[in-house]
Every structure is written in structure tokens, then in C-alpha cells.
Amino acid sequence: MLFRYLFIFLVLLPIKAFALIEVDITRGNLNPLPVAVSPLSIDKDSKDNFKKILKKENLGSEISTIVENNLKQSGLFNPLNKDAFLQEPDIANLKPRFEDWNLIKAQALVTGKVTFVDEKLRVEFRLWDVLAGKEIMALAFTTVPSNWRRVGHIITDKVYERLTGEKGYFDTRIIYISEEGPKTNRIKKLAIMDQDGFNNKFLTLGNELVLTPRFSPTNQMVTYLSYFRNLPRVYLLDIETGMQEVVGDFPGMTFAPRFSPDGKKIIMSFAKDGNSDIYTMDLENRIVERISNHPSIDTSPSYSPDGKYITFNSDRSGYQQIYIMNSNGKNVKRISFGNGLYGTPVWSPRGDLIAFTKLHKGKFYIGVMRTDGTGERLLTENFYQEAPSWSPNGRVLIFYRETKTNSKGEGFSAKLWSIDLTGYNEKMVETETDASDPSWSSLLSN
Amino acid sequence: MNRNVIISFGLHTLLVIITAMSLPFLSKKPIDLPPIISVELIQITDKTNIPFAPKAKKMIEKVKEKEKKLVSEQAPPKKIKKIKPDAVPLPDEKIEKIKKIKDKKQNPEKVETEIKQISEFEKKELFDTNNIAALIDKSKTESAETNKKLDKVTQNQDKKMDFGGLTLSEEDALKAQIFGCWSIPLGLPFNEDLLVRIKLQLKPDGSIIKTEILDHARMNKPGQAFYKVLAESALRAIKLCQPLRVPSTGYERWKNMQLNFDAREMLEG
Numbered sequence: 001m002l003f004r005y006l007f008i009f010l011v012l013l014p015i016k017a018f019a020l021i022e023v024d025i026t027r028g029n030l031n032p033l034p035v036a037v038s039p040l041s042i043d044k045d046s047k048d049n050f051k052k053i054l055k056k057e058n059l060g061s062e063i064s065t066i067v068e069n070n071l072k073q074s075g076l077f078n079p080l081n082k083d084a085f086l087q088e089p090d091i092a093n094l095k096p097r098f099e100d101w102n103l104i105k106a107q108a109l110v111t112g113k114v115t116f117v118d119e120k121l122r123v124e125f126r127l128w129d130v131l132a133g134k135e136i137m138a139l140a141f142t143t144v145p146s147n148w149r150r151v152g153h154i155i156t157d158k159v160y161e162r163l164t165g166e167k168g169y170f171d172t173r174i175i176y177i178s179e180e181g182p183k184t185n186r187i188k189k190l191a192i193m194d195q196d197g198f199n200n201k202f203l204t205l206g207n208e209l210v211l212t213p214r215f216s217p218t219n220q221m222v223t224y225l226s227y228f229r230n231l232p233r234v235y236l237l238d239i240e241t242g243m244q245e246v247v248g249d250f251p252g253m254t255f256a257p258r259f260s261p262d263g264k265k266i267i268m269s270f271a272k273d274g275n276s277d278i279y280t281m282d283l284e285n286r287i288v289e290r291i292s293n294h295p296s297i298d299t300s301p302s303y304s305p306d307g308k309y310i311t312f313n314s315d316r317s318g319y320q321q322i323y324i325m326n327s328n329g330k331n332v333k334r335i336s337f338g339n340g341l342y343g344t345p346v347w348s349p350r351g352d353l354i355a356f357t358k359l360h361k362g363k364f365y366i367g368v369m370r371t372d373g374t375g376e377r378l379l380t381e382n383f384y385q386e387a388p389s390w391s392p393n394g395r396v397l398i399f400y401r402e403t404k405t406n407s408k409g410e411g412f413s414a415k416l417w418s419i420d421l422t423g424y425n426e427k428m429v430e431t432e433t434d435a436s437d438p439s440w441s442s443l444l445s446n
Numbered sequence: 447m448n449r450n451v452i453i454s455f456g457l458h459t460l461l462v463i464i465t466a467m468s469l470p471f472l473s474k475k476p477i478d479l480p481p482i483i484s485v486e487l488i489q490i491t492d493k494t495n496i497p498f499a500p501k502a503k504k505m506i507e508k509v510k511e512k513e514k515k516l517v518s519e520q521a522p523p524k525k526i527k528k529i530k531p532d533a534v535p536l537p538d539e540k541i542e543k544i545k546k547i548k549d550k551k552q553n554p555e556k557v558e559t560e561i562k563q564i565s566e567f568e569k570k571e572l573f574d575t576n577n578i579a580a581l582i583d584k585s586k587t588e589s590a591e592t593n594k595k596l597d598k599v600t601q602n603q604d605k606k607m608d609f610g611g612l613t614l615s616e617e618d619a620l621k622a623q624i625f626g627c628w629s630i631p632l633g634l635p636f637n638e639d640l641l642v643r644i645k646l647q648l649k650p651d652g653s654i655i656k657t658e659i660l661d662h663a664r665m666n667k668p669g670q671a672f673y674k675v676l677a678e679s680a681l682r683a684i685k686l687c688q689p690l691r692v693p694s695t696g697y698e699r700w701k702n703m704q705l706n707f708d709a710r711e712m713l714e715g
Contacts, residue, residue: 020645020704021612023620026711028628028683076632107629107682129678131685136678164633165672352637395633422632 030422032078033163036106036130037068039082040123041090046116053145060089060114063123066152067110067159070170070196074160074396075425080106093126098133106130110159121145125155127162137162149198154445169391170195173441174398175213175222176416178202179434183405183412190224192239195391195440197430203237212387212437216259219441223247223257223266234268236283248281248288256300261307267291269299278312278329291329302354303327304347304371311335311345311354311371322356324371335373340365344387347371349442350394353421357386357399366399368421379423392442396420398429400436612693612700619691628683630709634672640709642677644684650697652689657681660704680707 040060042050050059071077085092086100093111101109112125120142127137139158141151150171157168178191190203190210203222204210211232213224222237234247234257248254252272259266265280278292278301292298296316303310311324322336322345336342340360347354351371358365358378364385367378385401398418405412414436416429429438612620634640647655659665659681665674684690684705692700 020702021700022704022706023612023617023624024706024708025621025624025628025680025683026708027621027625028630028679028707028709028712029626030632030712031629033629033631107686129682131682132678160633161671163675164631165675166633166635350635393633 032076033107034080034105035071035077035108035110035159035163036080036085036101036104037064037071037082037110038085038087038092038112039064039089040112040114040125041088041093042114046114049116050114050121050145054148056148059121059148060112063114063148063152063155064110064112066149066196067156070153070156071159073196073427075420075427076160076164080104093124096128096130098128098130101128101130108159108163110155112155116145117142119145121148121151123151123155125158127159149194150444153194153196157443157445166395167393167443169393169396169440169443171443171445172392173215173219173444174416174429174438175203175215175441176400176431176435176438177210177213178431179414179436180206190222190237191431191433191435193431195429200432203239203242212256214258214439215441217261217263217442219444221259221263222439223259225255225257234266236266248286250279250288254279258302260303261305267301267303267310269301271297278310291327292325292332293329300344302346305349305351309347309371311347313343313345313356322354322369322373324354335371336369336376337373338376346388346390348390348394349392353394355388355390355397357388366397366419368397377423379419379421380417380426385417387437389438389440391418391440394421398438398440400438402436616693623687623691624683624705627687628707629679630712631672631675631679632713634676634709634713638672640672640676640713642673642680642707644677644680644705644707646684646690646703646705648690648692648701648703650701652692654684654688654690657684676707676709680705683707 039058040063042058042060047058047060050056056062068079072079084104086103087097089111090113092109093113096109096111107130109128109130110125111128112123115122115124121144122140122142124138124140126135128134129136137158139155141154143151153171156170160166160168160170172195173192174195175190175192178189180187180189187206188210189206190213191200192203193200204226208226211225213222215222220239222239224235224237225232226235227233228235228246232253232255233250234254235244236247237244247257247266247268250270252270254268254270257266257268260280264284265282267278267280269276270279275295276297276299277290277294278298279288279290281288291301291310292312292314294314294316296314297320298312298314298316301310301312308327309324310327310329311322313320313322315321316323317334320341320343321334322342323332323334325332335354336356338358338360340358342356342358344357345354346356348368353368354371355366355368358367363381364383365378366380366385366388367376369376379397382401383404385399388397388399390397396418397420398416400414401417402414403412414434416431416435416438417426418429419426429435643660645658645660647657649655659677661673662677664670665677667673
């Protein structure tokens with residue numbers, strides 16, 4: 001009995017906390033967090049060496065600029081103007097005077113140091129909580145000097161993750177279709193670039209039409225649609241070696257390819273005699289499996305991150321709508337019921353949302369909905385836009401948007417745009433040429 | 447038989463100790479987030495977080511002693527409740543005022559504010575008929591009744607002040623201030639539990655003496671990295687906002703306060 005009372009006493013102990021005055025704070029501001037990115041300090045010898053190798057005057061400043069631009073681009077941070085900084089980078093890296101950083105309203109501070117060690121680039125960085133007056137992260141990276149931009153992206157990912165609680169998406173690449181020439185005679189090439197538009201490379205020459213490129217989970221391979229003997233076919237390309245191959249020997253048109261989450265299969269549409277169904281092909285044993293079987297057009301398949309489900313669009317109801325089914329093709333369920341036509345569904349890497357393109361009353365929307373079809377939110381509206389692709393953390397969508405031409409057929413352009421899940425922070429992604437059909441890689445540094 | 451009892455006793459004791467040790471609110475592991483301001487020790491212990499019960503017992507003791515003296519010739523004294531040794535002494539003037547009311551049969555309208563703030567528990571105990579009523583004379587009963595009436599009037603008025611916390615306008619002022627300081631990390635997973643409870647000790651001017659994250663154990667759990675981020679953002683908001691907009695009076699009632707930061711509404715909306 002004594003123990004019972006003792007236990008009850010222990011259980012009731014927290015009651016003392018409820019006697020406190022409690023105030024519920026359920027609102028805050030969504031303003032970007034003010035952050036100071038101090039230029040990374042660099043000694044004279046290292047500076048000279050990097051100048052010789054990379055033709056960069058001050059690599060420390062260059063890397064900090066990458067971090068600053070990335071943070072600003074995310075919309076979640078407000079990098080403060082460097083002119084307002086009171087402390088020199090070399091001192092700030094060792095022991096920041098928090099009062100000085102507080103004075104310019106910085107809530108977080110990034111400092112660091114760049115050195116040239118054994119022909120390699122070594123970058124140390126520290127993240128400080130200015131208000132708490134303490135260091136909250138310190139890391140060092142060593143790599144070949146030519147990798148300096150990636151170091152900037154990796155630092156941003158670390159800072160982003162530490163301050164927002166979710167993985168970053170800066171050390172990533174985007175594969176897309178580069179477009180040049182008049183609308184009636186476009187030259188389309190497969191191209192790849194860093195997420196911030198740098199390091200652009202063309203992977204095909206533009207002799208054949210290419211469409212819908214998609215990264216494999218390891219970012220090593222790309223699957224896309226191109227033409228083989230005037231027939232659209234799904235291709236595989238190894239980015240490192242440049243080797244290409246046609247996927248499967250289908251007696252018809254294959255299109256809308258995408259990798260399974262484990263990278264072992266490609267899922268795609270196969271069209272024959274006016275009917276289009278979804279198929280998978282195992283990349284190891286080349287076994288082809290039919291997933292959907294319906295006398296309608298089933299296309300744009302996309303796996304859930306756990307590989308258990310597939311979302312796709314189909315006109316089996318009479319209008320193009322979004323459906324989900326088990327990965328074996330069973331238990332097909334329609335999830336979109338709004339007005340208009342729905343297409344290009346893509347499952348979020350987090351697994352909680354499906355992004356889509358919607359056409360309603362002559363306008364195109366990029367939106368998201370929960371996987372059961374509820375909570376539809378249209379993020380952006382325009383004359384013509386489609387093909388959303390998720391950032392690896394499931395926070396940002398990249399898509400492409402075309403502009404109207406004038407009466408003479410002039411003024412057409414296609415550009416990549418990004419928007420985050422809040423529907424704010426819509427930004428154009430700079431590309432060398434016109435661009436369409438983007439696909440975001442997973443984190444390269446994983 | 448005895449052996450079994452001993453084994454049972456031993457195992458039960460062990461069970462209770464393990465349970466007690468594993469309860470999160472009892473673990474006093476150091477928080478890896480440092481307090482915003484260095485701690486100043488004040489005369490508040492955990493025990494006083496139960497605001498009035500110990501004080502009430504002390505008062506009861508004093509009042510009963512006094513009454514015992516008064517009625518000793520009329521009836522044999524009944525057993526007086528044992529006072530818990532951990533009772534916290536009440537400030538002398540408060541007790542004196544209670545005595546004053548008893549002695550002078552004071553008019554309810556003239557009762558001092560301090561008396562109004564006595565908890566329901568105190569009032570009930572003070573005039574518990576089982577223990578006291580039989581021992582006191584008619585005039586004392588009248589006094590008790592008067593005070594009971596007074597309780598009904600003052601309880602509603604002062605319950606909010608004593609137990610509910612701040613008045614609506616005081617709470618609104620504080621909330622509005624903190625809303626402006628709290629930058630919610632937008633990357634938080636909105637389908638998770640995003641509630642951070644922070645206990646504050648405040649100076650009379652609203653500046654912070656000490657902050658304590660109540661669920662700090664959760665911060666280092668796997669898969670809960672976002673919670674640490676959220677907690678840090680809440681601490682930044684408090685630091686940024688201080689001195690907090692607290693009422694100019696009644697320091698005793700708000701010197702310890704708990705802020706519940708909940709980001710769900712913002713992130714889901």
C-alpha cells in the first residue's frame with residue numbers, strides 16, 4: 001500500500017508545474033532569419049597559391065559569397081550586408097565579439113578559415129548562435145581545390161540543417177533540357193548544372209530530340225526520352241562514362257521514365273494501338289513487368305519513397321486525373337477530384353505530398369496535395385508551366401514556365417523556376433539557355 | 447513467508463526507484479543549451495512551486511494554536527493535524543493579518559488584499575468544522591461564516607490572479623511582444639509535435655534570470671533534431687524580447703512563468 005501511495009505521489013509530482021503561470025505562444029514571424037556570413041579568413045601564402053591555381057583573388061570571400069547566396073535563395077535567411085560587419089574575419093573565426101554582431105541584429109554567424117595544405121584545399125567553418133553567445137557547429141573539409149564551389153554548398157547545407165531542422169538541398173545538381181532556336185525549330189540538348197546554375201555541361205549534342213530526364217537515386221545515371229529510328233524510346237545514360245543505351249525492346253513507344261527509389265528498376269509508360277499502360281523494367285535481369293492494365297492512357301508514374309506505391313495520371317474517368325496504386329498495380333484509387341485536369345504527379349521525398357500540374361480554365365498551376373488527395377494547395381499560376389520536381393528535402397519544387405509569344409510568333413522563352421512549399425519565394429533559376437523539364441538530384445554529399 | 451515478504455519488499459523498492467529515476471521530470475541532466483543569463487539564486491525552491499498549500503498548513507497551525515488557547519476551557523482539545531516538516535514559513539505580516547481578522551471579527555468589505563489571495567484550500571482548512579467548529583464559540587462561527595461569504599466574492603475575482611496567471615490584457619501584451627521576436631524555423635516537420643515548454647525565472651523588470659527547457663530530454667533523441675532547432679529558436683525569441691512586458695505589480699505571481707511555444711498552427715496554416 002505504501003508503494004502505491006509513493007507511486008501516486010511520484011506520478012502527481014508534475015502537478016507543481018501546472019501551478020505556474022502558462023502563456024501559449026502560437027504565433028511567430030516568418031521573416032527570414034538575419035544571419036551574418038563573415039568572409040572566410042585566409043593567410044597570404046594560401047591566398048597566393050589559390051590565386052595561381054584557381055585564378056581567384058580571395059577564395060575565402062568567394063566561398064562565403066556562395067554560402068550567402070544559397071542562404072538568401074532559400075528565402076529562409078536574410079544574410080546581412082558585409083559592410084556592416086565590425087569584426088575582421090580572422091578574429092571573428094576564433095572568438096567573435098557577440099556584442100558587435102548583436103548590434104547589427106545578426107542572430108547567427110558563420111565564420112571560417114581557408115588554408116592550402118598539401119596541395120589541397122582545407123576549409124574550416126564555425127556556426128555561432130549570437131544571442132546565446134556560443135558555437136553551435138564546427139566542421140572542416142579537405143578536398144581538391146577545384147571543388148571549392150561544392151565546399152560552399154556543403155557548408156550551406158550544414159548551416160541550413162542546423163538552423164531549420166531539415167536537410168539542405170544546396171550540394172545538388174539539376175538535369176534539364178537546354179533549348180535554343182525559334183519555337184518551330186528548337187534544338188534540345190540534355191544539360192546538367194549545379195543547383196545555383198554554375199558548372200553547366202551539355203550531355204548530348206542536340207542531334208536528337210530529348211525530353212523528361214530523371215536522375216537515378218545515386219545520381220550516377222540518368223533516364224530520359226529520346227528518339228530512336230523516329231520512335232520515342234526511353235534511354236539510360238551514365239553521366240561519368242557518357243555511355244547510352246535504349247531501355248528494353250518494346251514494339252512501340254516508351255516514355256515518361258523514372259527510377260524506382262532503390263534504383264534497380266525503371267518505371268515508364270508504353271503505348272501501343274492507342275492504349276498506354278505502365279510498365280517496369282528490372283535493370284539487372286531486364287525483366288519487364290506490366291503494372292497497370294486499363295483501356296485508357298495511364299502515364300507519368302512516380303514511386304513513393306518507400307517503393308510501396310505508385311502515383312500516375314490516367315483518363316480512365318473520362319478526364320485526366322491523379323491516381324495511386326500499390327507497386328504491383330493493385331488497389332487503384334483516384335485521389336484528385338478538383339475541377340480541371342491533373343497531370344505529372346510526383347511523390348515528395350518526404351512521402352507526405354504529391355506535386356502535380358493542373359490545367360483549369362486555360363491556366364496552368366503547380367500544386368501539392370496529400371497522398372490521399374486532401375489538402376490540395378495551388379502554389380503558383382501561369383500561362384503555361386509544368387513538370388514539377390522536388391528538391392531532395394521535399395521543401396522546394398523546380399518546374400519550367402513558358403512565356404506567350406506575340407502575334408508574330410516572337411518572344412517565346414522557357415525558363416526554370418523554383419517555389420517553396422509555402423507558395424512564397426518564387427524565383428527564376430538562371431540558365432545559360434532556355435530550359436525545360438528539370439529534375440533535381442539527391443544530395444551529392446550523402 | 448517472511449522471506450517472501452522481504453523479497454517482495456526489495457523488488458517493489460527497486461521498481462519504485464527505477465520508475466522514479468526514469469521519469470523524465472526527475473532527471474536533472476544538464477541541458478546542452480546553456481541558460482541565457484547566469485543563474486541568480488533566489489529564495490524559491492521547487493517546493494514553493496506548489497504555491498499555497500504549504501503556506502496554508504503553516505497558517506492553519508498558527509490559527510489552530512490560537513483557537514486552542516481560546517476554547518481550552520470549554521471543551522477538550524481535539525487532535526490537531528500534523529504539520530508537514532517541509533512547510534514553508536509564511537511572511538509574518540500575512541499571518542498577523544489573518545489573526546487580526548479572527549480577533550476583530552472584521553467586516554468583509556475591509557479585508558486586506560493579502561487575505562483575498564488565500565487559496566481555496568487554506569480557507570476550507572481554516573474553518574473545517576470537523577476540526578475546529580466544535581471547539582469555538584458562536585462569535586467565532588460567525589466570523590468564519592463572514593469569511594466564507596467573503597471567499598465567494600473574492601475567489602472569482604482573484605482566482606485568475608492567483609492560479610490562472612495573468613489577466614487577459616497582461617497576457618495579450620506579453621504574447622504580442624514575443625510574437626514579434628520569434629522567428630519560426632520554417633523547415634520544421636509540420637506533422638510532428640512542435641511544442642516547446644520553457645520555464646522562466648524573471649526579475650521584477652521582466653528580464654530573465656534563468657530559462658529551462660522542460661522537455662530537454664527530447665532534444666537528444668534520435669530523429670528529434672528539429673526539436674532542438676525549435677527550442678533554440680524559442681530561446682532566441684526570449685533573449686531577443688527581454689525585458690519581457692510583464693505587469694508592473696504582482697511580481698510574486700509571475701516571477702516564475704512557463705511559455706509554451708507551439709509552431710504547429712503557423713506551419714500547418
